Amino acid sequence: MKVHNQADAYSSPWTTGQRIRMMAWNTCWSLFCAWTPKPLNAWRLLWLKLFGAKLTGKPFVHQRARIQIPWNLEMHDKSALGDRANAYTLGRIVIGRGSTVAQEAYLCTGTHDFASPALNLITIPIVIGEDVFIGARAFILPGVSIGNKAIVGACSVVTKNVAAGTIVKGNPAK
16 A cells, blocks of 8 residues: 655646656557557557556556556456456556456546545555456455456446456445
8 A cells, every 4th residue: 555645635646747747648548549459469568568568478458448647557468458447557467377357347446534634535445366257347446456367247346456367246245
């Protein structure tokens, strides 16, 4: 867990350099990747690597997936980030080998310190094990780990760690 320093609720937790890098990333993804057909996955992976994503093997990233900060993303062989999936990588997200994050799922690594007047940003990593399936429109909260071969049902809200081999569904996911 990392608590970011902010003077008040309206100041950015990011340095000017980080904000420029994020704007460059958004511009490059929009210009060079968002319009590409599915078979140009290698091209999208190249851009992710150029911006610091840690990719091993051949993961798949859909052209309409959204990745906030690519240098906080780690994907392994045969993992997939589906159509309109949102990897809100304010903190680290790891997606294990063979795992699928289905369409419109949301992986959120950020929250706020509501006890502080500055509402400081808090980032907590999300770790998804191997051979996991995260269903469409599922929402994974900051700090959640999902064990190997687990399944998260569509539209589920995952607030706690999911043990390996477990199937969870609902809001909150049980």
